[in-house]
């Protein structure tokens with residue numbers, strides 16, 4: 001199986017390379033060689049590699065900055081994805097596209113199903129939804145879309161690494177306890193993607209690690225686990241605060257737990273609890 005990976009420098013892209021199955025021949029094509037801002041560079045990359053599959057792990061991901069850089073966010077998360085989908089259709093290439101819990105407004109009281117109505121409130125979420133819709137319109141049931149949430153990895157910048165840094169520098173921390181979701185180790189997601197590819201799964205699905213947490217719960221766990229394995233010397237007070245006390249340019253979903261049932265049934269994979277995954281990732285640091 002020949003797979004072209006876009007976005008290999010990102011958290012997920014890096015984990016996909018680490019977990020590469022033996023039967024996959026992987027080509028990576030990265031920024032600036034492939035720039036999602038340039039139609040030509042995308043088509044050159046795809047035409048020169050002739051893959052069976054494209055995994056698109058590239059995206060414009062700075063959620064708050066997207067509120068200012070709207071055009072760029074739409075170019076990368078929507079228009080480039082549309083162009084990749086068209087090239088996939090022309091060349092009979094299957095596509096795996098990664099999307100986000102931010103396509104939902106977060107007003108649910110139970111985990112979001114893949115076919116629940118999206119209603120993003122941030123530029124990032126809106127641009128990612130447009131990308132998903134382009135994939136569905138052009139490739140229909142020939143594409144796999146996986147929505148995930150709260151990704152972190154030992155590679156790249158994320159909440160876990162930011163918290164560890166702040167816990168070493170600050171006397172105390174305020175962390176939001178009103179937003180609920182599921183922390184997800186990109187390593188687990190990458191293994192899941194390879195299994196889905198092997199099974200030739202198509203459609204829109206959800207995947208996160210198991211369990212539910214607030215950012216406050218997540219920060220508390222990072223501190224406890226960090227002390228447990230010697231990454232941190234001492235504990236500092238971590239105080240739960242409301243969203244109003246920590247205003248950000250982009251509005252985030254208050255509740256974005258994703259229902260994974262259909263994905264679990266289709267693949268037979270069992271998710272691992274986020275705290276166990278967090279421990280595994282911290283041991284790598």
Ligand SMILES: NC(=O)c1ccc[n+]([C@@H]2O[C@H](COP(=O)([O-])OP(=O)(O)OC[C@H]3O[C@@H](n4cnc5c(N)ncnc54)[C@H](OP(=O)(O)O)[C@@H]3O)[C@@H](O)[C@H]2O)c1
Nearest residue numbers: 007009010011012031035036058059061100148149150151
């Ligand atoms: N991070 C999260 O919490 C989260 C949550 C839910 C869903 N997701 C989705 O999961 C996927 C993977 O996320 P991630 O956290 O691994 O993202 P990431 O670490 O921010 O990596 C994004 C990748 O996109 C590439 N990229 C950015 N602009 C580009 C451009 N103009 N042309 C070509 N490549 C470009 C980056 O290249 P450079 O490194 O060279 O800039 C990088 O390789 C994305 O679709 C994201 O929307 C992420």
